[in-house]
Amino acid sequence: MRNQAGRYECKASNDVATPDVKYVNVVVNYPPSIRKTLSSEPPVGRLGTLQCEAAAVPTPEFEWFRDDKRLSNTQGINIQILGGNTILMIANVTEEDYGNYTCVASNRLGTQSASVFLYRPGTGRDINGSTCASLSLWLLMASFACLFFKC
DSSP states (O other), X not given: OGGGOEEEEEEEOOSSSOOEEEEEEEOOOEEEEEEEEEOBOOOTTSXXXXXXXXXXXXXXXXXXXXXXXXXXXXXXXEEEEETTEEEEEESSOOGGGOEXXXXXXXXXXXXXXXXXXXXXXXXXXXXXXXXXXXXHHHHHHHHHHHHHHTO
């Protein structure tokens, strides 16, 4: 099992000689499992960042996709990979950049993918993708409640 990976000690002893100790490293290989994604909500003209974290042994390789197109380090897009983490950075967000991106983690044992979103500001989503009421809608509802209850 994954939690059994690590360094083990083997020690042999008898009454004739000093004990002999050897160490062995046990590696447990497993396919990628995406543990965390982070969407964002940058305004037009600003830096947009999307993040993806996966656990795997051997260390996963990452790819980013938008629609069915594989993304790479090009003008305006920078992909960084450090171990089990990857960050997609869009230098100067445009209207066309908003939408669904796919993070794919793979190694020789398997592949897993996850959707990560670049949201338009004020679209009613928080950076983790949960639906939330916008501040202006909340203020409007509070104003109506105040009028109705004469506060």
